[in-house]
Amino acid sequence: MADPAPLGPLSVAESPEAKFREFLEIRGEKLTEPRRVLVRHIFDSHKHFDADELVADLRTAGRQVSRSTVYRTLRLLVEANLLRELRLTNRTAYEHDYGYPSHDHLHCTECNAVVEFRNDAITQLRESVSREHGFRPVGHRFIITGICPACTRARSPRRRLDLI
Amino acid sequence: MADPAPLGPLSVAESPEAKFREFLEIRGEKLTEPRRVLVRHIFDSHKHFDADELVADLRTAGRQVSRSTVYRTLRLLVEANLLRELRLTNRTAYEHDYGYPSHDHLHCTECNAVVEFRNDAITQLRESVSREHGFRPVGHRFIITGICPACTRARSPRRRLDLI
DNA sequence: ATTTTTGCAAACCATTTGCAGCTGG
C-alpha cells in the first residue's frame, strides 16, 4: 500500500525549451527571458501546479515574472502541447504533456491529492468508443474520484489489531 | 453515422423533487417555491446546461428565479447527488446524476458538443486500478476529447463522391 | 415567532486585456 513508483520521464529528442522555441519560431514569436525562465522552471520538476503556485514558486526562487506573463506563457505552453490543462477545481491545474508517458489520474476528494497511473486498456477503449460514434479521438481524460489510502485510514477509527 | 439513440431514463423510486425534499428535510432546510421550480425545470429535460442557460431558460418560460438562487440551488442539487458537475470549459456545466444511467462523455473541442455513451468495461477498470492503489473509488469521469463527425466533415474538403 | 430563503447589489477571485515602455532578433 506504499506509494507506487512514480512514472519515469521519457527520454525525448529535444528539451522542452527547444521544443518551445521551435513552436514560437514557426509562429514568428520570441523566446524571451521570462518565457525561458518559465519553461525551465516548470520542467525542472514534475508536479501538478496552478498559476498561483507558479508565481509564488518563482518569487521564492528569486525569478520573478509577472502574473500576466505567467498566464500568457501557460497558454502558449498548452498550445505548444508541452502542458496539459487539468480542471479539477475552480483553478486550472497544469501538468507536463511532453517527455512524460501518458497517464490518468486518481483524485482524492478528501485531501485533493492527485495520483497518476498508467493503464493501456484505456487507450483501446477510447479507440473503440470513438469509432462507434464516428469521433476522431484526440485525447482523453480518465479521472477516478475517491478516497486515498491515507484519508481512508484517517477516517475509519483505528482498529485494535493495528496496535499489536 | 446518425446520432446514436440517447440513453433512456431509468425508472426511479422517487421523483427528483421528492429526493430533494428528503435531502433538505434531513438538514432542516426548506423546499421553497423557487427550489421546486428549479428542480422540476431541470429534470423536465435531460441535457447538459450551465447556470446562465438555466437562468435564461427560466426567464423565457416565465418562471423567473434570481441568479443567486439558481447558483445556490445548483450547489444544493449537487450536494444532494441529484446533479453532477462537469468542468469542460470555464463555466461549470451540470448534468443529471439521478434517474439516469451512469455514462461517460465524448467532447468535441471544435463545436463544444457533448455526447454521452455507456461502456461497462470502464467501471471494471476503475475497480481494478483503485484496488492497485489502495483507493476507495467513489466515482469516475472518462472524457474522450476529439472531433465529432459533423466537424470532421466540415473540416475536410467535401469529396466528389458525396455529390453523386 | 423564529429561522431560512430570496433578490438585489456589491464583493470576490481567477483570468484576461489595454497600454506605454522595453527587448529580442
Place this chain on the structure above:
DNA sequence: CCAGCTGCAAATGGTTTGCAAAAAT
C-alpha cells in the same frame, strides 16, 4: 529598427456573499 513582449493596473466574467425584506414551518 520594429514586431513582439513585459508589467502594471484596470477590466472581465463566472460565481459568491451581505443584507434587508419575504416566506416557510
